[in-house]
Amino acid sequence: MPKGESLYLPSSSAFGTVFLMETLTGLYAKIEAGSRITDHEALVLMRNAPLLELGRLAQNRMCRFHNSATVTFLIDRNINYTNICTNRCRFCAFYRDSAAPDAYLLTHEQILEKVAEAVAQGATQIMLQGGLNPGVGLEYAERVLKKIKAAFPVLLHSFSPPEIDHFAKQSGCSPEEVLHRLKDAGLDSLPGGGAEILSDRVRQAISPHKIGAKRWLEIMECAHHRGLPTTATMMLGSIETLEERIEHLRAVRDLQDKTGGFRAFIPWTFTAGNTELGGVATSSIDYLRTLAVSRIYLDNIKNIQGSWVTQGIDIGQMSLFFGANDLGSIMLEENVVRAAGVANRITEDEMVALIRRAGKTPLQRNTQYEIVKRYD
Numbered sequence: 001m002p003k004g005e006s007l008y009l010p011s012s013s014a015f016g017t018v019f020l021m022e023t024l025t026g027l028y029a030k031i032e033a034g035s036r037i038t039d040h041e042a043l044v045l046m047r048n049a050p051l052l053e054l055g056r057l058a059q060n061r062m063c064r065f066h067n068s069a070t071v072t073f074l075i076d077r078n079i080n081y082t083n084i085c086t087n088r089c090r091f092c093a094f095y096r097d098s099a100a101p102d103a104y105l106l107t108h109e110q111i112l113e114k115v116a117e118a119v120a121q122g123a124t125q126i127m128l129q130g131g132l133n134p135g136v137g138l139e140y141a142e143r144v145l146k147k148i149k150a151a152f153p154v155l156l157h158s159f160s161p162p163e164i165d166h167f168a169k170q171s172g173c174s175p176e177e178v179l180h181r182l183k184d185a186g187l188d189s190l191p192g193g194g195a196e197i198l199s200d201r202v203r204q205a206i207s208p209h210k211i212g213a214k215r216w217l218e219i220m221e222c223a224h225h226r227g228l229p230t231t232a233t234m235m236l237g238s239i240e241t242l243e244e245r246i247e248h249l250r251a252v253r254d255l256q257d258k259t260g261g262f263r264a265f266i267p268w269t270f271t272a273g274n275t276e277l278g279g280v281a282t283s284s285i286d287y288l289r290t291l292a293v294s295r296i297y298l299d300n301i302k303n304i305q306g307s308w309v310t311q312g313i314d315i316g317q318m319s320l321f322f323g324a325n326d327l328g329s330i331m332l333e334e335n336v337v338r339a340a341g342v343a344n345r346i347t348e349d350e351m352v353a354l355i356r357r358a359g360k361t362p363l364q365r366n367t368q369y370e371i372v373k374r375y376d
């Protein structure tokens, strides 16, 4: 039952209503006291708490980490070096078979040109992300990282776990060795892509050829142990149940307890256009409810990102009242969500204005969440 309009479970009797109200009141007090909530409590919140109450509680949690008067964002470019991919995920509108007329693989020179353009526009981070292309191996990745690092003062936040797994298989190396070599070549951190929902039932249905939840978590753990921080993402609104969303949050929270290596959590919504999976987009209310519960549940992750890319600028702004302290990147280039027919764009000036209209002070950050510019 993933769609927002179906989340509320009205009590069938006066007794049930009183019981639910008492349960929620006790739960609110627990959250306000800063205590960790259980999976069951997260589910109760997700199903029953009024939207504005969820926002209030999420903001309460956010203020334990951050000054609520400020909001951070980043300038970066997401360079998708190839759209050729053998995984053929059913929710993906970006991938192409190698014989497709619009299939591509960028040369290193093309990538360096894109990096130069991004740096000229103020980018502090470059993301390299692509399909699992049999023609792209570890050496391609190593060489391009070295070339970028030698020429530009940018942080390289690149290659999510499915790509690390692909490089390992292509090269015959272990994921540990792949991460070691990429770090030596200049990799600074990993994006949390490929997580979708960390539940094997969901993964089997929407991306049967992609690495499983266990492998995604193993690669992230390995990156953390190698001194490579990462983010974690969640794609909500495809076929998952609310219980499976909590399962995903639990996997992320458990690993964070172990390693402390997740810098941020980024929930975003499935975009159905041009995909084999299809379906109807989930509601913005569902997104905001899940964002707020994520902030409350993930008491060990400092940064929770609002998604203007999939939800649009207005809901991105609303996310700042549902637990998000950061609006991610203005993304000088974005191709994956665009391929599914959603083309939200924002400039630096528009981002600054959006945050100011929310009554907050914009701060530009880098990948490491260090402030590089204030807009007082």
Ligand code: SF4
Residues within 6 Å of the ligand: 085, 086, 087, 088, 089, 092, 093, 094, 095, 130, 131, 132, 162, 207, 210
């Ligand atoms: S989501 Fe990633 S792995 Fe899946 S088909 Fe698209 S590019 Fe390939």
